[in-house]
Amino acid sequence: MPTAIAVTSADLVLPPLDRGTPPAAVQPLDTLEQSLNGMHALIEQHGYVVVLYPAPAIGPAADKPDVRRLRTVRSVLESDRIALLGIDLPPLGLALLAQQLRQLSMCDFSPGVLASAARLLAHYIYAGALLGSVAGLDRVPVSMKSHAKSWMPGAQFAVLANPRPQLVRVGEEELPGPEFGTRLLVAAGQPPSDWVTASLAPAWRVQGVADVPLPAESTRWWGTGRLAEFAAGLFDVSVLYQLVSSVRREECHWCGLELIGDRCGFCAAPLPPPPELGQARAPAATRALPRGRT
Known part of the structure; x- marks a missing residue:
């Protein structure tokens, strides 16, 4: 079975793009016992579980109760097969990332590569919202001028939170968009x-637009209920596969799993720095030894 992809609420589970896309699990569940049993079942069935959750705005100390529950579950199960990934994306962007990982879970990527691919794919997601007010927005820098304009009747602001924060007033400027083919998800709120x-x-x-329900967390994330959230990203699994497979793979020096990038998705160990110049010039016989032997 493919690596399980999980999210922290049911409204972050987008419909599959095809019949081959597996569903996402939801963790944690209502009680600690249910969460423990549910996570244990996922590990037994899939081997590894990758859980995505919204990164807090002010650091790990601000983790929500559901994230603290997940850490408790992983600790009680004493499992090194659960990756807890806090991703700094708005709710709809996080749902899109989970959908992409669900697509890739059917490919031949190892669990370690799939988990560490989340940070890579997040860079290619354009996530933002149309807001009727920026008075409560604290995730994207807002100038005093924009704050003042937000009190004007009928004012609307287009905000991009990822990959580069930007805020413009609708009708005055345009938001920079992706330079590659994407599919756009739109979740309309009020009005x-x-x-x-x-x-x-x-x-x-x-290359396509799809309407989806607005995640419950979106109102709090954007600081207003007067919004329409949107997220654009890659949707062709062959393109996603090519992107991830083009990155050099390493072996985690701590848990031994494969990874891409500079950090393991499961144990969070960083990739060691490159060897010093003197070490790089080790004798040829030493360099020829298989990894793990001396």
Whole structure:
């Protein structure tokens, strides 16, 4: 069975793009006992579990109760097969990332590569929102001028949180979009607006638009209920596969799993720094030894 992909609430589970995309699990569950039993079942069935959750705005100390529950579950089970990944994306962007990992879980990637691919794929997700007010927005820098304008009747702001934060007033500037083919997800709140589909989608030259429900966490994340959230990202599994497979793979020096990037997704151990110049010039016979032998 493929590596299980899990999220912290059911509204972060997007519909599969095809019949081959496995569903996402939801963790934690209502009680600690249910969470323990559910996670144990996922490990027994899939071998490894990758859990995505929204990274707190002010560091690990601000983790929500559900994240603390997940850490408790991993500790009680004493399992090194659970990756807990706090991702700094808005809720809809996180749901899109989970969908991408679900697609890739059917490929031949090892659990370690799949977990560490989350940070790579997040860089290619354009996540933002159309806001009726930025007075409560603390995730993206807001100037005093924008704060003042947000009190004007009918004011609307287009905000990009990832990959590079940016805020513009609708009708005055445009948000920079991706330079590659994407599919756009739109989750309309109150009041609804067609600006995302009528203006942003054509400007970004997206290859498809899908309406999805607004995640419950979105209102708190963006600081207002007057919003329409959007997220654009890669959707073709062959392109996603090529992106991940093009990155050099390493072996985690702590847990032994494969990884890409500079940090293991399961044990969080960083990749060791490159060897010093003197070590790099070790005798040829030593360099020829198989890894793990002396």
